[in-house]
Amino acid sequence: MTHSLTAEQVQLQDMLRRVAAERLAPRAAAIDASAEYPQDMFELLCELGLFRLPFSADYGGMDSSLASCIAVEELGRICYNTAYLLVVQWTPFSAIHAGGTPEQKARFLPGLASGAQRAAISVTEAQSGSDVAGIRTRARRDGKDYVLNGAKIWCTNALFSDFILVAARTGDGDTPGTVNLFIVERGTKGLTIGRKEPKMGARGVPSSPLFLDDVRVSEDNRLGEEGLGFKIVMEAFNKARPVIGARGVGLAQGAMDHAIEFVSNRRAFGQQISDMQGIRWMIADMAIQISAARNLVYHAASAVDAGISGRELATLSAIAKCHATDTAMKVATDAVQLFGAAGISDEYPINRYFRDAKVLQIVEGTNQIQRNIIARNIIGGSRKA
Numbered sequence: 001m002t003h004s005l006t007a008e009q010v011q012l013q014d015m016l017r018r019v020a021a022e023r024l025a026p027r028a029a030a031i032d033a034s035a036e037y038p039q040d041m042f043e044l045l046c047e048l049g050l051f052r053l054p055f056s057a058d059y060g061g062m063d064s065s066l067a068s069c070i071a072v073e074e075l076g077r078i079c080y081n082t083a084y085l086l087v088v089q090w091t092p093f094s095a096i097h098a099g100g101t102p103e104q105k106a107r108f109l110p111g112l113a114s115g116a117q118r119a120a121i122s123v124t125e126a127q128s129g130s131d132v133a134g135i136r137t138r139a140r141r142d143g144k145d146y147v148l149n150g151a152k153i154w155c156t157n158a159l160f161s162d163f164i165l166v167a168a169r170t171g172d173g174d175t176p177g178t179v180n181l182f183i184v185e186r187g188t189k190g191l192t193i194g195r196k197e198p199k200m201g202a203r204g205v206p207s208s209p210l211f212l213d214d215v216r217v218s219e220d221n222r223l224g225e226e227g228l229g230f231k232i233v234m235e236a237f238n239k240a241r242p243v244i245g246a247r248g249v250g251l252a253q254g255a256m257d258h259a260i261e262f263v264s265n266r267r268a269f270g271q272q273i274s275d276m277q278g279i280r281w282m283i284a285d286m287a288i289q290i291s292a293a294r295n296l297v298y299h300a301a302s303a304v305d306a307g308i309s310g311r312e313l314a315t316l317s318a319i320a321k322c323h324a325t326d327t328a329m330k331v332a333t334d335a336v337q338l339f340g341a342a343g344i345s346d347e348y349p350i351n352r353y354f355r356d357a358k359v360l361q362i363v364e365g366t367n368q369i370q371r372n373i374i375a376r377n378i379i380g381g382s383r384k385a
């Protein structure tokens with residue numbers, strides 16, 4: 001049995017299941033094949049008011065991480081890239097919500113909620129991905145401004161963003177306390193967004209390098225107090241991770257749906273493949289893993305909604321993200337196997353699920369890093385262990 005949902009959440013789930021079948025299913029393969037940003041899907045999400053889901057009622061939202069997970073799961077079951085459009089918007093939202101001043105919230109959150117503004121977050125650099133505290137981009141104080149210099153990689157959505165939250169180091173130390181986040185608005189002099197990265201998965205939402213050459217940002221655009229940037233990023237990731245887990249649940253469910261359809265229509269050795277016990281057990285194992293993952297994700301999302309934070313939320317979110325995205329990879333791999341050679345062919349959708357699943361084990365903290373967080377919180381030890 002799955003975590004119980006409210007009537008409103010069930011209604012949302014039903015509506016999205018219908019929308020995904022009618023509007024996303026005809027587009028999913030083409031978005032992946034062309035690797036073009038799905039502007040039509042972005043407009044559909046705006047029309048349905050889905051960007052608002054995690055926002056409070058002040059912004060017309062449901063204030064619900066669980067509802068956000070349901071949306072990402074249902075859309076991601078059919079089209080990973082469309083679900084990704086929600087997620088890339090919600091990570092900067094979590095950061096501004098967690099660490100922004102009232103003025104910053106008033107300036108940026110309404111646009112993010114409606115979709116009138118798009119955003120991205122940029123932490124990763126060539127020499128430091130998992131090790132956030134190892135970033136080298138500098139923010140030098142100059143009166144009431146900061147001047148940013150450095151280079152970033154893998155900034156997803158940057159090409160379509162009105163502003164980007166850029167992590168930069170103030171001061172000379174290399175401790176997490178010197179990492180800060182700055183809101184860099186599109187068109188700011190000195191900011192260059194590079195060409196999109198060719199990717200094997202998540203192909204519809206581009207990831208690009210950023211080059212910051214004397215980018216001047218007012219102190220009004222620093223998120224939170226100086227020195228709190230690292231903490232804000234970590235808190236934002238803790239809140240966003242159940243949603244990444246939901247992408248894993250949706251992907252795994254979609255891969256299993258395709259696998260069941262395929263084995264139900266394929267024969268070998270004079271019988272239906274779906275009647276063979278070895279095949280039936282593979283499908284049963286998929287269902288077991290997906291059910292466990294869904295419950296972990298809903299549990300972590302409910303913890304966000306209940307206001308749980310700090311170490312407890314970090315552990316729950318890391319468990320949910322890690323298990324759900326490992327499940328996505330396992331289920332997608334087994335689903336390709338069940339398709340036989342057809343699993344490798346572009347004629348069938350299943351290899352898309354396989355490629356997208358791999359991305360999930362790497363983004364928003366790799367699954368090794370999730371295991372480090374879990375182990376640290378239950379055994380103790382340093383941030384590097």
Ligand SMILES: Cc1cc2nc3c(=O)[nH]c(=O)nc-3n(C[C@H](O)[C@H](O)[C@H](O)COP(=O)(O)OP(=O)(O)OC[C@H]3O[C@@H](n4cnc5c(N)ncnc54)[C@H](O)[C@@H]3O)c2cc1C
Binds near residue numbers: 120157201359363
């Ligand atoms: C599709 C995609 C979109 C992305 N979008 C964004 C974005 O919008 N913004 C952004 O800032 N970044 C983004 N990233 C970057 C992503 O966050 C990093 O790739 C990720 O954090 C891992 O960093 P890395 O690639 O440098 O790997 P590294 O940190 O170099 O790690 C290499 C390997 O070593 C392992 N490893 C590292 N440290 C440890 C440790 N202490 N213990 C055990 N294993 C360890 C890692 O798990 C990994 O397997 C994106 C990446 C992808 C693939």
